[in-house]
Amino acid sequence: MRYEAVAGHLDERGLRLFAASEARAAGRGGIALVSQLTGIARSTIGRGLKDLDREAAEWPHGLIRRSGGGRKAASVEQPGLRKALLRLVASATRGDPQADLLWVSRSHRHLSAALAEQGYRASRSLVSRLLNDLGFSLQANAKTREGSQHPDRDEQFQHINDAIERFRRGKQPAISVDTKKKELVGDFKNNGRELRRKGRPEAVRVHDFVIPGKGRAIPYGVYDIAANEGWVSVGVDHDTAAFAVESIRRWWQCMGRKRYPAATRLLITADCGGSNGARVRLWKVELQKLADQTALTISVAHHPPGTSKWNRIEHRMFAFISQNWRGKPLLTHKVIVQLIAATKTTSGLNIASAIDGSQYPKGAKVSDCEIANLKIRYDAFHPEWNYTFVPRRPPSDSTK
Numbered sequence: 001m002r003y004e005a006v007a008g009h010l011d012e013r014g015l016r017l018f019a020a021s022e023a024r025a026a027g028r029g030g031i032a033l034v035s036q037l038t039g040i041a042r043s044t045i046g047r048g049l050k051d052l053d054r055e056a057a058e059w060p061h062g063l064i065r066r067s068g069g070g071r072k073a074a075s076v077e078q079p080g081l082r083k084a085l086l087r088l089v090a091s092a093t094r095g096d097p098q099a100d101l102l103w104v105s106r107s108h109r110h111l112s113a114a115l116a117e118q119g120y121r122a123s124r125s126l127v128s129r130l131l132n133d134l135g136f137s138l139q140a141n142a143k144t145r146e147g148s149q150h151p152d153r154d155e156q157f158q159h160i161n162d163a164i165e166r167f168r169r170g171k172q173p174a175i176s177v178d179t180k181k182k183e184l185v186g187d188f189k190n191n192g193r194e195l196r197r198k199g200r201p202e203a204v205r206v207h208d209f210v211i212p213g214k215g216r217a218i219p220y221g222v223y224d225i226a227a228n229e230g231w232v233s234v235g236v237d238h239d240t241a242a243f244a245v246e247s248i249r250r251w252w253q254c255m256g257r258k259r260y261p262a263a264t265r266l267l268i269t270a271d272c273g274g275s276n277g278a279r280v281r282l283w284k285v286e287l288q289k290l291a292d293q294t295a296l297t298i299s300v301a302h303h304p305p306g307t308s309k310w311n312r313i314e315h316r317m318f319a320f321i322s323q324n325w326r327g328k329p330l331l332t333h334k335v336i337v338q339l340i341a342a343t344k345t346t347s348g349l350n351i352a353s354a355i356d357g358s359q360y361p362k363g364a365k366v367s368d369c370e371i372a373n374l375k376i377r378y379d380a381f382h383p384e385w386n387y388t389f390v391p392r393r394p395p396s397d398s399t400k
Contacts (some may be wrong), residue, residue: 003038013051015040020048074126081120085130088114152382153304159381160269160301167267168226173260174267176313177248179239179274180219180232180321183330186211192326204329217336219321219353220244220275222251223313224259230317231255232340232353234333235360243360244275245286252294255352266296271308278302278384281366288374291389302385320345 006018019040023030031049035042075081088111108124108131115122122130131137150156167174189204196202210216218235220243231251235243248268257263268287270276276283291298303311325339333355340353379386 007038016044016048017051018048019045020052024049024052074122075130078120078122081115081122082130082134084115084118084120085111085122085127086134089131089134089136149306150304153307156301156304156382156385157307157310159386160303163267163299163301164225164269167265170265171260172263172265172267173256174225174269175248175251175256176223176225176269176311176316177244177276178221178271178308178311178313178318179244179276180221180318182239183217183219183336184208184210185214185217185330185333185336187329187331190325190327190329192323194327202327202329214332217330217333218243219336219340220247221313221317222248223317224251224255225269225312225316227259228316228348229255229259229350230313230352232321232337232351233356234336234340234353235356235358236333237358237360238362239275240360240362240364241275241280241283242286242364243356243358244283245290246356246358246360249290249293250354250356252290252296254354257294264295264297266294266298268298268300269311270300270302271311272302272305272385273308281371282364284374284376284387284389285366285370288376288389288392291375291391292393295391297388297390299388300386304385317343317349317351320349321351 019034023034023045031045108127111127112124164174187204218239219232221232223230233247272278321343324343330336337353343351375390375392377388
């Protein structure tokens with residue numbers, strides 16, 4: 001009765017010690033009697049008696065069996081197993097063209113099958129444990145290679161930061177601009193998850209083909225660095241330099257001139273490519289027109305090539321827009337505008353948005369004469385990245 005009461009609560013060592021204590025209490029013949037009543041082998045009870053005579057410090061805490069007990073490890077029974085597994089994994093990671101697993105995923109199942117072909121016995125769980133012991137783990141690709149870096153990259157970053165600080169001290173606007181990823185308009189899957197009733201996901205299209213009549217949305221953003229507010233024009237045609245400058249113009253008309261009524265200068269920080277690229281001639285022509293219309297002296301500072309992810313608008317505005325509309329199909333341009341305008345953060349980010357239904361045809365040509373007529377000053381430090389447009393005439397009454 002005592003054995004049945006505790007048998008379900010004790011591990012192997014506990015049962016052994018219990019049986020040994022009962023045999024010792026029974027006296028002569030106790031080992032045979034306890035073995036008959038409990039079914040525990042007499043040799044096991046004998047080992048339990050030896051365990052009772054040992055000092056507690058001789059038995060490692062938490063162990064059921066003495067060191068060396070139980071089955072031998074697979075790597076001990078199969079001495080070449082670890083080296084064979086390491087060859088399979090390491091050869092593929094080095095890119096050896098003759099590696100067995102170069103062109104298939106190195107999953108535990110594939111590694112186990114490859115080891116079996118070499119005569120080893122290794123289950124998927126054993127492969128997992130061995131890989132962990134060898135220092136391997138599942139890892140995703142890491143975006144760290146940027147290609148060749150310009151030697152003055154850091155100096156240009158410092159140049160941009162100094163310019164922003166000067167404009168902020170002078171209470172002049174400094175903005176960051178860029179085009180967000182173009183989006184298909186319609187009931188397409190949008191990455192992310194949204195709370196809904198269980199078993200009732202939003203139904204969307206299987207294939208991502210442009211829906212005639214809806215097309216794509218082209219969000220071009222303007223982020224006011226000091227004010228922590230932004231503007232997004234949602235275009236319906238093409239992402240051209242004319243569209244980019246028009247978005248800046250709309251930001252100035254709707255938000256900028258209200259916040260900076262005494263502004264005489266404007267700083268634009270932008271990527272080095274795309275519709276606002278440093279080599280885009282139309283970009284410069286359109287900025288000159290904007291300077292003429294607003295009477296603002298417009299300075300431009302481009303981020304070095306390959307560093308667009310450090311553009312402030314990317315992580316201070318675009319990232320929060322993507323979070324806000326995750327899991328929501330972008331059904332119409334109006335829905336896109338509403339989702340963008342509803343984006344808020346705890347730090348006080350405020351965004352306004354509107355649809356730009358104008359047409360911006362691609363392939364516009366800019367003549368050398370138009371470039372020669374620009375009133376542009378180039379900085380001494382990397383003039384291809386840093387330049388300023390000076391108004392050629394005072395603004396008209398309609399643009400004041």
